[in-house]
Amino acid sequence: MNRVCKILGIQKPVIQAPMMWITSPKLVAAVSNAGGLGVLGLNGGFKKPVFTLEETMSELRNSIHQIKELTDKPFGVNVFPSANDPMGLSKPIIQVCKEENVKILVTVGAASPKEYDQWKKDGFTLIARDFNPTVRGAIALENAGADIIVATGCDEGGCMPSLSTGTTSAVALLSDAVKVPVLAAGGIINEKMAKAAAIVGAEGAYVGTRFILSKECPACDDAKKDIMNTHPDDYITFSLMNGFAKFRTTPHKSGKEALQANLKGNLNPSTGDFYSSMIKGNLDEGCNTICNVANLIKSIDSCKDIVDEIARAWVNK
Incomplete structure (x- = not known):
């Protein structure tokens, strides 16, 4: 069995990246129902901006409740180690996750051994993504207790690494350096790109831009059309x-x-x-932030179809 699937309790090793506002209960549940792992990002599903910690946690809890109404499959929530959490949101987010029995955390930031240790003691499974993935950083994440590590290349959308390492190179380097499974992140928009990542060592995909162009994503039609119609030389x-x-x-x-x-x-x-x-x-x-091959996406599809296509790189092996 694919190790990513075994660790997360899912059927297909496709993890939806936590994309803040443009995640929602509907999107998260759709990815999880398709056999992948949906992940609720910061402010995901919120109907309007909120400005207090109390409001943020209340809205987060509401979003989690809505996800549970739509799926009985595993899903994750995005958190940050304290060094990358200037607003101090992660501790209360984790408390809500404990109370709501959410068992998977998707962390963004460098390894934080003390925090990882506590999160593991609290029963969480950790998918860890460093801002700037390196071999030493991946080893530190593994030693700190990460169950799965994300190899993010400069191909990705969202908050890209400042390093110039591409996705396939990042995957090859990190998967050779650690024993835990590695996910490919950056430009994984279809089966072809997923297969390329699988060949060099990825055991699954961490996907953002492709899920923006899904029927279930709350991004507006104008934003989706903008992604599909912009020439890649104009990014x-x-x-x-x-x-x-x-x-x-x-x-x-x-x-x-x-x-x-x-x-x-x-x-x-x-x-x-x-x-x-x-x-x-x-x-x-604002910034309609995307991976470097977004223009190759030619249609807005269901999360099920997207998960099924990308997962073929591993499921049919």
Whole structure:
């Protein structure tokens, strides 16, 4: 049996990336019902922006309840080690997960041995993704207790690594260095890309952009059309987090301004308002961040069809 499936209690080794606002109970449940693992991102399923910790946890709990009404399959929730959690959200998120019996955490950030140890003692399974995956970083994640490690290449959308290592290279390096399973992240949009990752050592896929272009994703139609219609030569890439990470986006006002800020020496520009741009369709107000092969996606499909196609790289072996 595929090790990723065995560890997570799922049928197909396709994990939906936690994409903040553009996740929702409907999306998460659809991926899990299709045999993969749906993951609720920060603010996923929220009907409007909230501004207090109490409101955030209340909305998170509501989203978890809605997921449970739609699926009895495993799903995960996104958290951050304290070093990458300036707003202090992860501790209360984990408490909600404990109370609601959610058993899988998808962590984003460098290894945090003390926190990992506590999370493991609390009964959580950990999928760990470093911002800038390296061989030493992967070994540190494994030693800290990660059950599955994400090998993210610069091909990805969302908060991209600042390193220039591509997805297949990252997978090959990390899977050779650790004993736990490695997921490929970055440009895994179809069976062909998944097979390429599988050949070099990936035991599953960690997928973001392809699920934006799903029928169940709450991203608005204008945002989805923007992704499909933008020529890949027109994507904008800029640095943020003081150069620690990058964004790739379709060419609208926020992305253009961020790139100009970089050119003037500001490596921590605003990325705009995701809720306004990707949920409400005001594309100039935020960054429609995508992988580098998003233009190859030619249709908006069900999560089931997406999971089935990508999983063929492993399920039919």
